[in-house]
Amino acid sequence: xxxxxxxxxxxxxxxxxxxxxxxxxxxxxxxxxxxxxxxxxxxxxxxxxxxxxxxxxxxxxxxxxxxxxxxxxxxxxxxxxxxxxxxxxxxxxxxxxxxxxxxxxxxxxxxxxxxxxxxxxxxxxxxxxxxxxxxxxxxxxxxxxxxxxxxxxxxxxxxxxxxxxxxxxxxxxxxxxxxxxxxxxxxxxxxxxxxxxxxxxxxxxxxxxxxxxxxxxxxxxxxxxxxxxxxxxxxxxxxxxxxxxxxxxxxxxxxxxxxxxxxxxxxxxx
Numbered sequence: 468x469x470x471x472x473x474x475x476x477x478x479x480x481x482x483x484x485x486x487x488x489x490x491x492x493x494x495x496x497x498x499x500x501x502x503x504x505x506x507x508x509x510x511x512x513x514x515x516x517x518x519x520x521x522x523x524x525x526x527x528x529x530x531x532x533x534x535x536x537x538x539x540x541x542x543x544x545x546x547x548x549x550x551x552x553x554x555x556x557x558x559x560x561x562x563x564x565x566x567x568x569x570x571x572x573x574x575x576x577x578x579x580x581x582x583x584x585x586x587x588x589x590x591x592x593x594x595x596x597x598x599x600x601x602x603x604x605x606x607x608x609x610x611x612x613x614x615x616x617x618x619x620x621x622x623x624x625x626x627x628x629x630x631x632x633x634x635x636x637x638x639x640x641x642x643x644x645x646x647x648x649x650x651x652x653x654x655x656x657x658x659x660x661x662x663x664x665x666x667x668x669x670x671x672x673x674x675x676x677x678x679x680x681x682x683x684x685x686x687x688x689x690x691x692x693x694x695x696x697x698x699x700x701x702x703x704x705x706x707x708x709x710x711x712x713x714x715x716x717x718x719x720x721x722x723x724x725x726x727x728x729x730x731x732x733x734x735x736x737x
Contacts, residue, residue, distance in 0.1 A: 489528050491516045494535035501541035503582035508538040511590030519597075527597055534593070543578070546570070547593045552600040562599060565592060568619060577622045588618035628656050631733040633691055634726060638675065640686035642694055650691065653733050654698035662735035665700060667692050669709040672728035673721045680711035691731045 487493070495513035499506040516531035534544045546569055554562060569592050577585040594611035598604060631653045633646045642650070657665065669688030671680040688707045696702050717727045 488532060489516075489520060489525060491520050491528065491532060494532045494539070497536060497539035499539045499541075501538065501543075504578040504586055505538045505541055505543065507583045507586035508543065508589065509535050511586050512538060512544075512593075515590060515594055515597075530597075531593075546589050547596040552596050554596065554599055555602050558599040558602075562596060565595070565615065569615075572619065572622050581622060584618050584621045588615060588622060591615035591618060627660065627662060627735045627737065631656075633687075633731040633733065635687055635729045635731075637672075637724060637729065638683070640683065640690045642690055646691075647694070650694050650698060653695060654700060657695075657700050657735070660735055662737060663704065664736040665695070665705045666732075666734040666736055667695070667705055667707050668732045668734070669707070670714060670716070670728060670730050670732070671712050672723060672725040673712045673715070673719050674724045677711055681709060682711075684709040684711045687729075687731050691733065695733070 491513060494509070494516060497509070499509055512531045512535035516528050516535060519525075519527040519531060537544045546566060549559070549563055549566065569588055572588070573585065577588075591611050591614040595608065595615055598608040598611050602608075631649055633642070633649050635641070635646070636643065667688050669684035669686070669691075671684050671687075673680075675683070685707075688709050692702065692705050692707055695705065712728070715725075715728050716730065717725050719725050719728070
């Protein structure tokens with residue numbers, strides 16, 4: 468009788484240990500001890516683990532659960548190494564090149580610059596590797612590969628800075644000293660990013676008539692565009708828009724003087 472109890476307890480312990488390896492919800496719900504990249508990686512790997520659990524693929528469920536838990540603990544598990552999987556020869560060269568590309572962007576700081584997309588790229592590479600090793604579901608292989616490539620393309624595109632704000636005095640389109648400093652910053656950022664388009668949008672507050680404010684917002688946009696052109700941004704890449712008092716940053720009734728609404732927004736666009 469005692470022997471049966473010992474065997475039963477041992478079996479229960481073994482099942483508990485296995486269940487822990489397959490604990491997708493536990494991996495998903497762990498408090499993350501790292502930064503934004505670790506949190507995004509935890510989420511991505513937990514989703515991969517859930518997908519494999521739904522298919523009854525317990526070894527790969529455990530593999531992705533372990534990676535999700537490592538990310539939650541503030542570690543950064545590396546993308547799947549080529550030697551970790553028994554990859555069919557027809558996929559080896561493409562996957563090896565993809566991993567080199569991924570490690571290259573990671574080495575350039577992608578995880579810090581764009582944590583969610585960097586985590587997506589890494590997880591989708593691991594997904595691609597796993598599906599290629601199985602080589603049973605061509606649609607899944609293709610989906611993982613395409614999602615990896617989409618993420619890599621996003622990482623290759625420089626992130627656009629937040630809109631720059633140039634403010635104006637009441638009933639004026641003249642650029643003051645503060646505006647000039649902002650425009651110097653715009654020009655410096657432009658040289659680093661070199662976006663294909665620069666949107667220059669004029670606005671006013673609600674003082675004055677709406678018809679007059681449309682014209683005033685146009686003059687403000689034109690003043691900023693001329694100053695940017697003088698700082699080396701080609702007029703051809705700039706698009707000017709003007710909305711008068713239609714798009715207030717600070718909602719106010721008609722006839723209210725509000726400096727934050729007297730502005731030109733400068734935005735870089737892909």
